Amino acid sequence: MIPFDVTVLSARPDALSVDRTVCDVDGSRFAVRLDVTCVASEPVVAGLRVSVRLGETDDPGWLVPGAFYGENRVAGCRVRYPRFTRDAPDPALLESAEWGLRADRCATPAVFAWDREGGAALVTTEWSPLGQAGVGLAMDGEHPVLRLHFPYREEPVVYDGSPNPLPADTPAFEWYPGRTETLRFDLHVLGPDRHAYAGVLCDLHRRTAPVDADTVPWVSVEDAAALTAWGLYRWHYVAEDAVLLETAAFDRHALGEHGDRQAMHVSWISGVPYAYALLRHGRRVGNDSYVDAATAVLDNIANHLTPGGTFWGQWTRANGWNAGWTPDRRRVHARTLGEATLFLTRAVALGGPPQWRAAVVSNLDVAVKGQAADGSFGAGYDVATGEVLDRNGTSGLAWIPALVEAAALFDEPRYLDAARRAGRFYAGAVEREFLYGAPEDVDLAPSSEDGYLAIMAYVSLYEADGADEWLALARRAADWTLTFRYTYDVDFPPHTLLGHYDFRSRGADQASPANQHLHSYGLICAAELARLGEHTGETYYTASAEENLACFRQFVARADGDFNAYRGMVSERFYQTACYQPKGMLLTLSHAWCVGVLLLACEARLG
Template identity: 75%
Template sequence: MTPPFTVTVLGQDAALAVAEEVTPHDGGRFAVRLTVTARAAGAAGLRVSLRLGRTDDPGWLVPGVFYGENRVTGCRVRYPRFTVADPDPAALESDAWSFRADRCATPAVFGWDAAGGAALVTTEWSPLGQAGVGFAVDDGHPVLRLHFPYREEPVVYDGSPTPRPADVPSYPWEAGETVTIDFDVYVLGPDRHSYSEVLRDVHRRTAARDLDTVPWVSLTEAADLTAWGLYRWHYRDEDAVLLETAAFDRDALGERGDRQAMHVAWLSGVPHAYALLRHGRRVGNRSYVDAACAVLDNITANLTPGGTFWGQWTRENGWNAGWTPNRRRVHARTLGEATVFLQRAVALGAAPALWVTAVRSNLDVACASQDADGALGSGYDVETGAVIDRFGTSGLAWIPALVSAGRVAVAQRAGRYYAQAVREEFLYGAPEDVDLAPTSEDGYLAIMAYVALYEADGDREWLDLACRAADWTLTFRYTYDVDFPPHTLLGHYDFRSRGADQASPANQHLHSYGLICHRELTRLGEHTGDEYYTRSAAETLACFRQFVAREDGDFNAYRGMVTERYFQTACYQPKGMLLTLSHAWCVGVLLLACEESL
C-alpha cells in the first residue's frame, strides 16, 4: 500500500518538477524521498498534505506543541487553540495551524478519523531550510501537513497573548537546481495511543549517541556543584528560605535581581530542601543539613488556617496563596508535591514532630476533599481547607503522598477517577502559571502517581496507566539535538537538546523539570523491562548535566548555578539564548536526580 499524499508548490515565482520514491518499512512506516528540480529560477516552497476521512474530532497531536483543541474553554492563558466555530486569529484561534519544526519535541503531526489515523514525520532541517509541520480541516476532513521551508500561520505565537503576523518564508531556487527531501508517513489504526509506537520508532532510529559524551560533569560532580549552588545562591539564612531565582549578574543586579520569594514546592521549597538534606547527610556537610532543615522547619511551622501549606512566601507580603488569581486559593499540585517530598525527608530519620504533623494535616485536607467519584481538589480555601474547584488533573499530585502514608484506598479511588484523563490523552492544570493548559508537568504527576499505586498493590491496571502516562509525557521530550546558530550561547557550547522537555504549548522553551520523576520513570522501565523508559530517563539526566556552572564565570554564571530556560525556538527570546537566572527548582531537581542515581 502506498499512503495517499499530495505535494503542492507554494509560490508564484518558480516552476518545480517533483518526483517521489516511497519505501515501505515495518510498523506502518513509509519512507518518502522527493526529488525536486527547478525548471526556472524563483522563490517557492513545498507543502506535503495527507487527507483523512471526515470526523468531528481529529485528535491533533504535534508533540510538545499541540494536544487536541490545545486550550480548553475558560483557560485564562492565551496560546494557540484549535476550533472550527468562528475562530479568531487575533485570539490565537484557528481551524488550521502551521509551526516551525524546532517548536516540536519531534517534528511530527498526527491526526485521526473514525477508521484510523496517520502521522507525517520530518526532521528539523531540510535542503530548503528549517522544516515545518501543520494541520487543517477541509470540508470536515483533517489534513496533515509538512512544509519545506516552514510556515507559521495564520499567526505566530511568541509567548505573549498578542499574535505576531504570519511567517511564510520561501526558498530561492536556481534554474536547474535539484534537491532531495526525506520524510516519513505512518499509517495508524483507530487507537489514538498509537502515536507512542511512532515516537518510539523515531527514538530508536535516532538513539546512536553514547550518553557519556553529552554531560559536562559526572553525577558526583553535578551533585557537588548543585548542592553548593542551592546553598550559596538560593539559601537565605535570615529568612530560612530558598529564593526562587538568583541573577547571574551579581555585580549589576545583586539581590535586586533575585526573586525575593519561595514557593513551598514547584519553584522552590520542600523538594529542593529535601535534595539538599539528602546530599548533606551523604557527604557529611553540616551547613547543608542545617540549611535544609531550617527551610523545612519554616514551611511546616506556617500552615494555613485550613490545615494546608501556604503556596508561597514573599519578603514583601509573607505567606500567601501563590500565583493563583484567587488569593484564598492554594494549588493542589504545589501542596501535593510539598507533601510527597516532606514525607521523603521524614523517612531519612530524625525528623522533627513538626514535619510529621504537617504531612498529616495536609493529607487530612486532601482526604476530606475527595468526592464520591474519587476526584481530589485542584484548589483549596486557605481559611477552611474546603475545595474551591476540581478543574484539570492537578489532584494527581496527592496520590504518591497518600500511598506513602498508608491511605491507599483514597489513593486508589483517585487513581481510578484520573484514569479517564490519562486514557483520553489530555492532562492539564499542574503549574500555577499556565492555568488549564496541558503541560509536561502534568505528565510527571501522573507517572509518580501510577507508579506509586502499582508499587502499593501490584495491580496491572496501575502499571498500564503509568505506561500510558509516561508515553504521553514523552511526547514533550526532544528526540533530536536542535541545530543552534553557532554565534549563540547554546550553539557555541554545543548544547545537546535530546532528553530535554518542552515545558508546554503555552511555555515553549526547554526545561529540566522531568528530573522530578527520574526515580519513577526509571522504576517504570524496570517494572516493565521496557528500555524506552529507562533510556529516556537517562537521556534527561545526561542532558541537564550540561550548563551546570563549573566555576565562576562559566557561561556568565557563578559556580553551581543552573538556568530554567533554554530557548530552542522563536518564543520569548531568540533561538540559542539562555535565561540568565538560576532557579532553585532547576538546581534542586538535578541534585535530586543525581542523589537518587548515586
C-alpha cells in the same frame, strides 16, 4: 499507504518537478523521498507543502509533540496561546482552524491525526535542504489534513510567548533553473487506537539514538550533585528567613539582591523538594551546613500552615505567607500542596521531627476530606477553611504519591484507599491523552508537568500493590509525557550561547504548548521513569530517563564565570525556538527548582 499530495507554494505549480520514491518499511511506515527540480527558465522563489487528507471526523485528536494537543487550549483557560477551533476562530486571540508551526517548536517534528477509521502521522527532521522544516494541521470540511512544509510556515499568526500574535512567517526557498534538492519524510499509517503515537515515537527514539551519548554531560553525576548542592546553599538559601529564594541573578555585581526574586514557593519552583534533596545530599556527604540549612527551610514551611490546614502556596519578603500565583487570593493550588507533602513525607522517612509529620498529616487529611465520591481531589483549596474551591484539570494527581508513601510510612490504610480511588478517577484523563492544570502559571494548559505527576502517581500505586491496572496507566502516562521530550539535537546558530557551547537538546522537555522553552523539571520523576522501565522491561523509559539526566548535566556552572554564571548555578530556560527570546539564548537566572531537581535526580542515582 494513504496517498499524499505535494503542492508548490508561492510560485507556479509547473515551476518545480517532483519525483517521488516511496519505500514500504514495515507495512505501516513508509519512507518517502522527493527529488525536486526547478524546471523554470529563470529563478523562482517557492516552498513545498506535503498534505495527507484523512476521512471524516468531528474529533481529529491533533498531536504535534510538545506543541499541540487536541484543541490545545480549553475554552476557559486564562492563558492565551494557540488554540484549534472551528467555532468562529479569531487569529487575534490565537484561534484558528489551521495552524503551521516551525519544526523546532516540536519535541519531534511530526503531526498526528485520526478519522473515524484510523489515523496517520507525518514525521520529518528539523532541517532540510530548503532550510528549517515545519508541520501543520487543518480541517478540509470534515476531513483532517496533516501537513509538512519545506521550508516552514508559521500561520495564520506567530506565537512568541505573549498573548499578542505576530504576523505570519512564511519563508520560501530560491530555486535556480536545473537545481535539484532532495527532501525526506516518513508517512505512518495508524489504526484507530489514538495511543498509537507512542509506537511511532518509541521506534523513532530507537532509530535515532545518539552515538556520543556518554560525552554529552559536562560533569559526572557525583560532580553535578556537589555543584548543585553548593549552588542551592550558596545562592538560594537565606539563613535569616530560612528560605530558598526562587531565583538568583547571574550578574551579582550589577543586580545583587535586586536581581533575586525575594520569594519562596513551598514546592514546585522552590521549597520542600529541594530542601529535601539538600538534606539527603548533606547527610550522604557529611556536610552539617547543608543539613542545617535544609532542616531550617523544612521547619519553616511545616510550622506555617493555613487556617484550613494546608501549606501556604508561597512566602514573599514583602507580604509573608500567601496563596502563590493563583489569581484568587483565597486559593492554594493542589499540585503545589501535594508535591510539598510528598517530599516532606520523604524527609520524615529520613528521621524528621514530629512537626514535619504533623504537617504531612494535616495536608493529607484536608485532601482526603475533600475527595469527592467519584475519587477526584480538589484543584484548589480555601486557605481559611480547607474546602475545595474547584476540581478543574488533573492537578489532583499530585496527592496520590504522597498518600501512597504516607500510608506505608504511617501505617494508615485509609490514605492508600483514597489514592486508589483517585487513581481510578484520573485514569479517564490518562486514557483520553489530555492532562492539564498542574503549573500555577499556565492555568488549564496541558503541560509536561502534568505528565510528571501522572508518572509519579501510577508508579507509586503499582509499587504499593502490584496491580496491572496501575502499571498500564503508568506506561500510558509515560508515553504521553515523553511526547514533550526532544528526540533530536536542535541546530543552534553558532554565534549564540547555546550554539557556541554545543548544547545538546535530546532528553530535554518542552515545558508546555504555552511555555515553549526547554526545561529540566522532568528530573523530578527521573527515578520513577527509570523504575517503570525496570518494571516493564521497556528500555525506552530507562533510556529516556538517562538522556534527561545527561542533558541537564550540561550548563551546570563548574566555576565562577562559566557561561556568565557563578559556580553551582543552573538556568531555567533554554530557548530552542522563536519564543520569549531569540533561539540559542539562555535565561540568565538561576532557579531553585532547576538546581534542586538536578540535585534530586543525582541523589536518587547515587543512592
